[in-house]
Amino acid sequence: MKENANTRLIFNDKSKYLFIGVGVLIAGGLFISTLLLNINTPFLCTLAGTKFDSTSTQLETILHYATSRVTPQQSQAEIRLSFDVLRARAPCNFLVFGLGHDSQMWHAFNPGGTTLFLEEDPKWVDTVLHDAPFLRAKYVKYRTQLQEADQLLQSYRSEPDCNPTKQIPLKQNEKCKLALNMLPDEVYDKEWDLIMIDAPRGYFAEAPGRMAAIYSAAVMARNRKGSGVTHVYLHDVDRRVEKVYAEEFLCRKNLVKGEGRLWHFEIPSVVNSTVKSDLFC
Numbered sequence: 520m521k522e523n524a525n526t527r528l529i530f531n532d533k534s535k536y537l538f539i540g541v542g543v544l545i546a547g548g549l550f551i552s553t554l555l556l557n558i559n560t561p562f563l564c565t566l567a568g569t570k571f572d573s574t575s576t577q578l579e580t581i582l583h584y585a586t587s588r589v590t591p592q593q594s595q596a597e598i599r600l601s602f603d604v605l606r607a608r609a610p611c612n613f614l615v616f617g618l619g620h621d622s623q624m625w626h627a628f629n630p631g632g633t634t635l636f637l638e639e640d641p642k643w644v645d646t647v648l649h650d651a652p653f654l655r656a657k658y659v660k661y662r663t664q665l666q667e668a669d670q671l672l673q674s675y676r677s678e679p680d681c682n683p684t685k686q687i688p689l690k691q692n693e694k695c696k697l698a699l700n701m702l703p704d705e706v707y708d709k710e711w712d713l714i715m716i717d718a719p720r721g722y723f724a725e726a727p728g729r730m731a732a733i734y735s736a737a738v739m740a741r742n743r744k745g746s747g748v749t750h751v752y753l754h755d756v757d758r759r760v761e762k763v764y765a766e767e768f769l770c771r772k773n774l775v776k777g778e779g780r781l782w783h784f785e786i787p788s789v790v791n792s793t794v795k796s797d798l799f800c
C-alpha cells in the first residue's frame with residue numbers, strides 16, 4: 520500500500536513536470552512562430568505602437584493636405600531638396616525653425632525620427648498643435664531684431680565669444696548675441712542631421728530676423744561629433760540679410776544646391792580639424 524502511494528506520488532510529480540515541460544515547449548513554439556511571422560511587423564506592444572503612430576500620422580497628413588486649401592510656401596522644386604536627403608537619412612534628427620503650413624509635411628518626411636520645431640509665436644504654437652497634436656514644437660524668445668542685422672554682423676568679429684575658435688557651447692554663450700542660448704536642452708543634447716531655416720520672421724524691422732538661427736545652425740554643424748555632414752537649408756535667400764548671413768556663416772564653399780529661394784548647404788564638422796581660423800568660411 521505504502522509503495523503504491525509512493526509510486527502515485529512520483530507519478531504525479533512526473534506528470535506535473537511533463538505537463539510543465541509540454542507547456543513550455545508549446546509557449547516557446549508559439550513565441551518563435553510569432554517572431555518569424557512578424558519579422559516585418561513589430562510584435563511587441565511598444566514597437567507596434569511606434570509603427571502604428573508613424574503610419575497614422577502620415578495618414579493624418581495626407582488627409583490634412585488633401586482637404587486643405589492652404590499649401591506650404593516652398594515650391595515643389597524647393598521642397599525636393601530636403602525631401603531627397605530625408606528619403607536617404609530618415610529616421611534622423613531634423614530641426615525646423617518655424618511652424619507653418621509645411622510642418623505636418625516635414626514631420627511626415629521623417630518617419631520614426633525626431634522632428635522638432637522652434638517657433639517664436641506662442642499663440643501660433645497652440646493653433647498649430649491644436650490641429651496636429653503629434654508635432655513637437657517649442658516656443659523660443661529671440662533676443663535679436665531684424666533692424667540690428669548690420670550692426671550685429673559688424674560687431675560679432677570683435678566679440679571674442681562669437682569667435683568660432685573658442686568653441687563656446689551655444690547654451691553657455693551669453694555674450695554673443697547671435698548665439699541662441701535660450702533653446703530647450705533637447706536642442707543642445709542632440710546632433711541635428713538636417714536643419715531647416717524658414718523662420719523666424721524677417722520681413723519687418725522689429726521681427727527677430729534669421730541672423731541668430733543662421734549663426735547657431737553653423738555652430739551646431741561645425742561642432743558635430745558624429746559622422747557625416749549637417750544639411751542646412753535656408754529659405755528666402757532673395758532677401759539681403761539672409762544672403763549676407765549665409766555667406767558669412769554657412770559659406771559659399773558649402774553651398775551644394777539652390778532652387779528658387781532656397782539654398783542647401785552641406786557643412787562639415789571642424790571638431791577634428793587642425794586648422795583653426797577666426798572666420799567661419
Ligand SMILES: C[S@@+](CC[C@H](N)C(=O)[O-])C[C@H]1O[C@@H](n2cnc3c(N)ncnc32)[C@H](O)[C@@H]1O
Nearest residue numbers: 591592593617618619620621640643717718720
Ligand atoms: C516665415 S513663415 C514660413 C512659413 C512656412 N514656410 C509655411 O509654408 O507655412 C514662418 C513664421 O511665420 C509665422 N506664421 C506663419 N503662418 C502663420 C499664420 N497663419 N499665423 C500666424 N503666424 C504665422 C510663424 O511665426 C512662423 O514661424
